Amino acid sequence: MTPQKSDVLIVGGGFMGTASAFFLRQRGHSVTLLERDQVGQYASGVNFGNVRRQGRHLAQLDLANRSWALWKRMPELIGEDLEFLPSGHMRVCYDEAHIADLEAYAAAPEASQLDLEVIAGKALHDRFPFLGPEVKGGSYAPHDGHANPRLAAPAFARAAIRAGARVEERTEVADVQKVGGEFQVTTTDGRLFTAANLLITAGAWGSKLSEQFGEPVPLETHGPQMAVTEPVPYSLPTVIGVYTKIAEEVIYFRQIQRGNIVIGGGYRSRPDMVNRRAHVEPRSIVNQIEQMRRLLPGVVNLNIIRVWSGIESYTPDSLPVISASGKVDGLFYAFGFCGHGFQLGPGVGDVMAELISTGQTRTHIAPFDIQRFADPVPLTGLSSLQTTSKVL
C-alpha cells in the first residue's frame, strides 16, 4: 500500500476544514481533506446562516473581523455565490434593562469596527414598524448579514479542489498515529495518508480525535431547531434576533431574497449520534411560532412548510477550540463552535492556514486554546472562566 503524502492532512469536511484547505492551497501547501460523509453535511450545512459579528464574545471579534473581510470578498474569493447579503443585523430586547447591555457592547473598543447603533422606543418602531410592541430596544449592525449555509462548505471544498487540494468524501478515519515526525492516518477502507501536519476540524467528533493525543474536550451535542415559511414578497432585509436570558425567548429570523423566512432558536434537541441524525422537537416549533408572533406579528398569516436540525457541538464555556496542540508538534485543532461558527468559517480557515504555515497568527485566538481543558476542573470551577471572559 502506497501512503498518500501531503503537507497537511485535514480530518473533517465542514466549513472549517474546507476553508482551511482552500487557504492552505493559497499559501502553496499540498493538502488532503478526509470527510467521513459528505462535505458540509452536519453543523456547517444546517445552521441558521447568520453572518453576524454583533453579540459575539468580545474576545472573538478580532477573528470575526478577519472573517468579515473575507466574506466581503465573496463571491470573487472562491468563484461561487454563497448568497451572502450584508443586509444588516438587528439585536432586539423585550426588557428595557437590557438596552444598557446593548449600549455597553456597542461602546466596547473591540466592537468599534461594527458601527453599532442602539435605537429604542419610538425611533425603533418608526424604523422597524413590523416589530411587535413588546420590543423595547435594539442594536443595529449595518455590516452584518446572512448567507446560505447549505452552499458554503461544498463551495469552499470545490474552490480548494480547483486550487489543487485533494478532498476525499465518504472516507472514514480508522486510526491516527504520529510516527517519528509524521502523522499516519489509516482509513476504514484501508488507505494510508501521511503528513507532517494534521488539522482536526471534525466538529462534534473533534474530541474523539483530540483525546487520542491526550487532549480531550468535554463536548456536548445539540440539534439546532430551524424552520422556514413559504415565500412571501422580499421586504425584510435585516436579520433580527432577540437578546434575552430566557431560553424560550431566543428567536431569530432572516428573509431570503426568494421570499422564505428562515427561523431559528428556542429549545435544542438531543441528536442521535449512532445514526448521525437530529430531529426537531415538536415543542420547538410550537415555541417558535409563539415567539415569532411576538417579535413579528405579521408572521401569523404564514405557514411553516419545513423544519430541520443537525448536529452541533458545544464546549462548557461556549467558546470554540482554535489552536495548536499543547502536546504534539504539527497538530492543530478547530472544532466545537457552539452554534456560532458560520460567520467565522472563512476567518478560521485563513487563521489555521497562517498558523500551520508560519507557526503564529496575527489574530487574537488565545482564549480558544485547547489547553484550557488540559487540567479538568469541576463544572463549578468554570464559572470563573465565564466571568473573566465577559460573555454578553
Place this chain on the structure above:
Amino acid sequence: MATARVVIVGAGPAGIRCAETLLAAGIKPILIDENRRDGGQIYRRQPEGFKRDYSALYGSEAGKAKALHQSFDQLRTQIDYRPDTLVWNLTPGQLNCVSNGRHSVIDYDALMLCTGATDRLMPITGWQLAGTYSLGGSQIALKAQSVSIGHSVVFMGSGPLLYLVASQYVKAGANVAAVLDTSPFSKRVAALPKLLARPAVLFEGMKLLARLYRAKVAVHLGIEPMQVLGDEQTGVSGVRFKTGAGRMMQVDCDAVALGYHLRPETQLADLAGCRLQFDEVSGQWLLAVDEEGRTSVSGVYAAGDGAKIRGADAAEQAGRLAANALLQDLQLAVDATAQQAQKQSLASMDTFRVGLCEAFPWPAAQAKALPDEAIICRCEMITAGELRGVVREKGACEVNRAKAFSRVGMGRCQGRYCSQGGAEVIAAEASVPVQEVGRQRGQAPVKPLSMKMQEVIS
C-alpha cells in the same frame, strides 16, 4: 392489555375496517382524519347538504361505498373520532396534531397508519400553468364540490385512475377533450394474465373505456407528452403530444389533469423511523411491512395504499389484517379463519397490482427527455436544467444532496409532486438506476402548519 391506546391515522377504507375490527375485540381506538368527513379519497363523502345519490357519486362502487359509510356511521359514536385533524409530526409514543388552529398532543401505544396515497406525477413542460391539476385533484373537485376543473378537460398520464376520472367527468356531463395514455395497448395485452386475477375489476375497467368510446371521447394510447400549452396570464390553452405512431398532435383545452397511478403517503412512517424499500415493480419506495401490516418499528402498523398501492378493496382487507396483527401482538384472540381469508384475498390483489404496474408503467424515460427549461419543482420553480446542473457540476447524485443544492423538493408540497420526477432526472443525469439516488427524507410538518396555531394546554 386491552387498555392500549391505539391511534388510527386516516378514515378511508383501511382505517375504518381497522377501527371496526379493533372495536369488535374491545379496543376503542382514536381515529384521526384530515378530512371533514370519512371515506378517504375513493369513498369521499360529499359535504352535508349535498344530495347526489350513491350511484351518481360512486358508480360501480356504490354498494361498497354505502357499506363502508354505514359501517362507519355505526362506529362513529363508539370510537374517539377526530375529523379535520392533521397529524403534522410525531415522536415515539406521541402525535402532534392540529385541528381548527389548535395544537394538541395525543399519546399512543400502537399506531395504525392508514394514510393513503396521492397522485404520482411526472413533470412536463408547462405543468406549472394555472389549469393543470392532478387526476386525484380533479376527482375531488367533482366528488366533493360537484364541479369540473374546466370547460374542456384533457386527461393525460396512465393507470386506472386516468380512465376512472375521465369517465366520471363524462358521466357528470363535463366536456372531456381527450384521454391521452402513455402506455401502449401491447402492455395491456401482455399484462392480461395477471389482470385476470381480478376479472370483475378488469370488467369494470373495460366498461369505463366503453363509456368513453360511446361518448366519442378521443382516446390515444402509447403517446408521449410534450407540453402543456398556455401562458402565465390565461393559464392552460392546450396539450401537445406525440402519438404512438410518432405524429405530433395538439388538443385545445382549458384544463388538464395529470397522473401516473399513485404514490404512497409515507411521511409519518418515515418520521417514526419505519424502513422503506425500493419496489422494483412500481419503481418507487414503499414501506417495508410484513404480510399483516407490521412495519419495521414495533407498535407501528400500516395498511391500505399508504403501505402498498392495491386499491380500496385491498385496503379494507389490509385494515382488518393490520388490526388483527395488533390484537395478536397484544396477546388477544383473533379469528384465525377470517385472517386466513383476508390473506388469501390480498394475494390475488397483489397479482393484480403487478399486472397494473406492467400494463400502465411509470414513464421513467420521460425524465431524461425533459427539456432543460421544464420546471421540475413547481413550489420553488426550479428547472430540469438547474437540477441537472447540481448533479453534473456539484456531484449531487443523491436526492437529498441535490435538494440541498437546488431546492427541488424544498417547497410547500415537500416533494409530494416533484421528488419522484426529480429522482428520475437525477438518475438519468448521473447514469445510475433510480434506486441508487435514494429518496427524499421526510421532514415535519407533514403539511404546511399555520402560524396562527394556538397551543392547547391539556
